[in-house]
Amino acid sequence: MRRKPKTSAYQEQVEALNGILGEMCDLAGVAMDLATQALLHANLPVAEQVITDHDRMLEMSAKAEKQAFALLSQQAPKPADLRATVTGFQIVADVDRMGALALHVAKTARRRHPNKTLPEEVDGYFAEMGRLAVKLAHAAREVLESQDPQDALQLEEDDDAMDDLHRHLFSVLMDREWKHGVESAVDVTLLGRYYERFADHAVLIGRRVVFQTTGMTPQQLIETT
């Protein structure tokens, strides 16, 4: 953590909020990492761990909202401070969703245990989507720390790679050669979507940080990027 000169008490509290949000991004990344392992190796204890650890995420989420409300009720905050607070609430919602998506992956692995959920044919896709998801969660954390709009825009590139993988995965599914039946196709469809949405929320966190630092709305940002 870099120390900045002459930060106000308010600013320090905003940084504390961003610190909690960054920790939550890390937790979401760890959860998706473990959930992917559970999925690839039909590892029940690891799936159970993700499910148990999710409570920690909910605690952090409540803590972050409390901190954001404390900020909101302060006397005469500046517009930029209010922006940071509103953005904070939105980021809590994004990272909550990332945690919930990792939880869905873990629960799918648990539901199919002792069988493996995925046909070997698509293991490589999910290993790579898992790696990208974890990378995106950590990048979101770094953006929260650096507050650098350039870092935030970098997130979009990794998301493009995720979208490509997701598209290829669908072409494998839709191929007439798919031999693994409908149940497996349904699992692969939903799992693919969980990873893709996880990445989308990480990108949104980046966009919100840009907004926090530049004052551009998400809509304006979409138009300019």
Add this chain to the structure above:
Amino acid sequence: MRRKPKTSAYQEQVEALNGILGEMCDLAGVAMDLATQALLHANLPVAEQVITDHDRMLEMSAKAEKQAFALLSQQAPKPADLRATVTGFQIVADVDRMGALALHVAKTARRRHPNKTLPEEVDGYFAEMGRLAVKLAHAAREVLESQDPQDALQLEEDDDAMDDLHRHLFSVLMDREWKHGVESAVDVTLLGRYYERFADHAVLIGRRVVFQTTGMTPQQLIETT
């Protein structure tokens, strides 16, 4: 619209914001209604209409965020007013998502045209999920107008009905008798999820209104309901 005595200028602006959000809920409901028709009847012009109308939704969304920021930058708002503003931003995100999900349904119908996306066997499920989705969107609008926590909790019941339908739909898909192939199963899986998530966001809007009027956080609400 009921007129309340002695509302402050700030309060009037909060009501204006809620009015825009309510209109957005209506638009999302109309979009899901049309998208469901397009899906059930392989109706391309109706699917195209949903896709074109989505721009209107994005305009309203930008307008709502602008209104919320104007509120936020006022001098010395009361805590309850700030709460309404923060909630406003969250509801914009929910209703945006509802619109995006209706758009996904319309785009799926367009992609499969001139074929029908759904096997007849599941038409009934989607007709009913569509009806519930539209009902939920309108209920969310009413809650925004009435600000009545009891109305908000009613939304949860319709969402339970949606979850039941979604579960039954999956048992149809997973049945060994499914004769419509993998491509169709993938479509049905994703479409089912779009309706279910649409309903979840309507419920969230209800929860946020409860928070706006009672000051309870979403987390506390989940624990007490």
